Amino acid sequence: MKSRYRSFAIILLVVSTLWMLLIYVPLAYGLFFGPQDLQAIIQALENRGTAPPAAAAMVQQAITAAGPLQRAVQVGYFRGASFNTKLNGDSHTENRVQTSYIAWFQRLPKPILLILERKQQDDVPETYGIAEGEPMSMARALAFPVVLFVFSIIAFWRTKPKVPILPAQT
Numbered sequence: 001m002k003s004r005y006r007s008f009a010i011i012l013l014v015v016s017t018l019w020m021l022l023i024y025v026p027l028a029y030g031l032f033f034g035p036q037d038l039q040a041i042i043q044a045l046e047n048r049g050t051a052p053p054a055a056a057a058m059v060q061q062a063i064t065a066a067g068p069l070q071r072a073v074q075v076g077y078f079r080g081a082s083f084n085t086k087l088n089g090d091s092h093t094e095n096r097v098q099t100s101y102i103a104w105f106q107r108l109p110k111p112i113l114l115i116l117e118r119k120q121q122d123d124v125p126e127t128y129g130i131a132e133g134e135p136m137s138m139a140r141a142l143a144f145p146v147v148l149f150v151f152s153i154i155a156f157w158r159t160k161p162k163v164p165i166l167p168a169q170t
Helices: 002-033 036-045 053-066 135-158
Strands: 069-085 091-105 112-121 127-133
Touching (some): 002 069, 002 135, 036 069, 053 127, 069 112
Antiparallel strands (some): 112 127
């Protein structure tokens, strides 16, 4: 029974480690090498710079509605691409980059989850989107892999095999 529990603990540790890597490596990449145009939107929301021309109207609407951005902490990063082909020969490619921030605006009483998105489909110029999400959903998404990882480490430590003491050789 002990060996089954140890095998379960090892599998849980491997799965939780992979899950942590899948969540936090893209986030670290986005923090250090994130898209400059989305960072320019954040600076424009703070009234410290100018947004890309395609996003200027949305930035102004956000500032008008919620006031200038006081503070933003990046908590998510996603980059994806898709390629769709239809039977009639039409094919479409779409590239999407999304960053998520916990953001404090001047006129809002509590922080929000600010989601910035850039899409480019085929050869159409880039389009931008600004949306609001639920901060607790992002907190759960970031915290659950950590909790599972800690639990798996504890389970692994509790199943340490007992090393038999060998008799002294003469």
